[in-house]
Amino acid sequence: MSCSCTSSSTQESLEQEVMDKINNHPCYSEGAHQHYARIHVAVAPACNIQCNYCNRKFDCSNESRPGVTSNKLSPEDAVKKVLYVGGEIQQLSVVGIAGPGDALANPKKTFDTFRMLHEKAPDQKLCLSTNGLRLPDYVDEMVKYNVDHVTVTINSVDTTGEIGAKIYPWVHWNHKKVFGAQGAKILLEQQLKGIQMLVERGILVKANSVLIPGVNDKELPNVAKKLKELGVFLHNIMPLLSKEEFGTYYGLNGQRSATDQEVMEAQEACGMDMKLMSHCRQCRADAVGLIGEDRGEEFTPDVFQDMTWEALEDKYDMEARAKKHEVIENWRAALEAANDRIKIEQASKEELSSTGETKLVAVTTAGEGTINLHFGSAKEFLIYEVGDKAIKFVMHRKVENAYCKGPEDCDGSYPIEEIKETLKDVDLLLTEKIGDCPQGELKSINLISDDSYALQPIEKSVFAAAQKYFFVNELKTEQELG
Incomplete structure (x- = not known):
């Protein structure tokens, strides 16, 4: 006789597998973010939707927010940068592609980068961030290159598209722009389908939601409920960053930023349903270092671009990196004991x-x-x-x-x-x-x-x-x- 229930040992095995995936991931684990570093490589300049809170800026060093970068990289240069930075910052554990556009609107550049990283830096966790419009098309590619952490930005689950239309003026679908509520409905359908596919394949999903006062602030608890139904691992509620100098539609039209207190209220409303990420820094598309710091200016292309692959692989030094991570884990264990849980x-x-x-x-x-x-x-x-x-x-x-x-x-x-x-x-x-x-x-x-x-x-x-x-x-x- 068969039983459809998951045994306790199987459940424990699954939980341990998840813990192993997030242990040294500074975005997915709050406990890791003060110890391990991440790098975002800006290989994906194009985007297939327009967001009212976004203005992608290139060669900008004075703004720290998503969509901003100082250097656009080819896949080859991106991998060279990872090897160089991984040698300099041995606690580097994660490589992400987060723009400055959308990773899946630039699929060749994105997966060429992952293919080379899979070969030359196999100890790195691979991540991508996406709006989800093309997500169902590329789940198999993610599995192929062991991309096991995916962030999807989802700001509404309103099936009428009315809330989404206030956030997204248009989406690019089937070779044309689809405007307003119809475009928002297409985006939501693709997001939900893609998230379900990721979860079924064992890929951890983090959902980002931008808290936009007066637009989707009352909608976010509905988002949290839906994410839980889908099996999303983590929900990150980010405050809208809206200043006139950012050049976004919201910034130029007087939409105010979300306050810290509003974010806390949203976390309380959503936290009953979903595990929340509370340590996000809304990083640049070329961020380097610990979350909360950005050392990107230290690693401009002239530093690593002309180095040979052999020299870069020597600098990366997998054995030295493994020893550094062992030291970090010993320190974390000592801290956990000192903090008395x-x-x-x-x-x-x-x-x-x-x-x-x-x-x-x-x-x-x-x-x-x-x-x-x-x-x-x-x-x-x-x-x-x-x-x-x-x-x-x-x-x-x-x-x-x-x-x-x-x-x-x-x-x-x-x-x-x-x-x-x-x-x-x-x-x-x-x-x-x-x-x-x-x-x-x-x-x-x-x-x-x-x-x-x-x-x-x-x-x-x-x-x-x-x-x-x-x-x-x-x-x-x-x-x-x-």
Whole structure:
């Protein structure tokens, strides 16, 4: 007699297979993103849809957002760049094609790149990002080259196409442009079909959704429900970045960006249905390094273009890279032990707090899981929600200017107002070092800052500091009253 149920051992095997796939993937694993690096190679300039939030820019070094790149690469140069960067940054573990257009609107360049990477850098995880319009056509090619992580941007599941029409003016389908709701309906049909095919083939799918205030903000919970039905692994809710200087339709027509608070509300609404990615940095199409940093300017084509394949393969040094990854894994294991496993992903307030009360704690870090960055140097903050029982990572928040510009660029101004606005709902800041002046400024918005946890593990410190400032005294008072 046969049984259709999945055995516990089979289920455990499947779960372990997924964990192995994401363990050193900085986008799919929040635990990996402070330890492993990624590179995006800009081999895909063309796109087959128009998005109102997108304006692809070439030779642009002063904007950090999707669709922007400083160098377009041939497949051969892209692989040379990966080998060179992989030798310089040995914690590099992922190669992605994320534009500046759409990976599958440039299929020959995309799969030529993957074919060569599969041969010359077999230890790299291969990813691509797509709008999904041509996704069903290329699933077999992805399987062929072991592309086992695919990101699909899906902003609505409204079958009428009315919401999609506000986001996508047109899609290019069957050799012509299809406008408005009809184009949006075609795009959605292709996205859902392609995602289902990927999941059936065992490819991990991350779905990106751009939170557009007044357009799809109420639709995103429906997106999350549909993604769960399809078996999507991860849902990433990204705030709309909309400024006039970006040159997008939204930016030029007054559509405002989404706020950090709106993103948190959307995460709460969608998190009941889907596992959420909360550490996305909305990277450039040529991003290099740890998530949250971009070292792309160090690796311009003149650095690697004229090197021989033999020299590049020697530089890549697979054996040295393997040893580096072993060191990272040992460090991660030590951190996990030090952090006492007090972090819960997708936790509700009840799981974090016995009273329902939680606080927000911001952290400055340069990576590696410790509080190792001075306040004056921070251009982003990791945000945790903390109760008296546990913590969870919520999001990162960027600022355009660090408090201290450094001696070369110092003009006597200290841009604290943007930081205060960014952290206005945060209760506690943990940093490696902070001076009296910025500490006083932050105190004016009732934000406590503390540098006594410098160089300590982040998660353990966040929990301990929150207990110290917010919860221990309350518990003592309750015990005394009892």
